[in-house]
Amino acid sequence: MQTQISPSQLKQLIANGECHLVDVREPVEHAEEHIREARLIPLGELEKRAAELPKDKPLVIHCRSGKRGTQAQEKLMKLGFGQVQNLEGGIQAWKAAGLPVASAEKKVFPLMQQVQLAIGTGVLTGAVLSLTVHPYWVFLSAFFGAGLLFAGSTGxxxxxxxxxxxxxxxVSGQACCSPKNCAVN
Structure with a gap:
């Protein structure tokens, strides 16, 4: 069995009811946009919630771009799930293929944009304070820079x-949002 699956292959499996789709992103990411048939089980909860998943049906994992999906796939295979595939390119590839996503009505900045705003604020604050208050404030900028380096190298x-x-x-509820609270794009 191949370890990666394309968006078009996944669409066919979903249409035929031949797989169980699991979204391993965080609840806020899932609420922003998700594949309607996906069940949300964040990567950090996967091992303790693995019993909720069927072992008699192929599993397809997806995340934003594929990296967390690969980690989830490895975890599930170690737990005895034999038929586990990762959506190649994650939900980004799904959307790029023109396939529909659903989203909650409640809108917040996407999580990655929140991270960028927080890091940018920390770096700018450190730079300004190091120039106007005390040179040691430069370590605030260094802290955020080191965090970016670590995040980029480890995922x-x-x-x-x-x-x-x-x-x-x-986000209220851990499963897919109800149709009345979702909009399909």
Whole structure:
């Protein structure tokens, strides 16, 4: 069995009811946009919630671009799931193929935009304070720079995880939103 699946292949499997689709992104990302048939189980909860997934039906994992999906795929295979595929390119590839996504009516800045705003604010604040108050404030900018370097090299962003738990990013319910609260794009 191949480990990657294209958006067109996934569309066919969904149409035929031949797979179970799992979104391993954070709830706020899922609320922003999701494939309507996807079940939300964030990557950090996957091992403790794996029993909720069927072992008798192929699983397809997806995330934003494919990296977390690959991590989820490895975790599930270690837990004994034999038929696990990752949506190649994640939901970004799904949308690029012109396939529909649903979203919650409640709109907040996308999580990555929130991360960019927080880091930009921290770097700018550190630079201004180091020029006007004390040179040691440059370490604030260095802290954010080191965080970016770490996130880019490991794929793990503590700031994104922290921001996803903020009150404005809380999403009611862990499953797909109901049709009355969703809009299909």
């Amino acid at each position: 793990w962003c503590g700031l994104a995880i922290l921001l996803s738990k903020m009150p404005w990013n809380r």
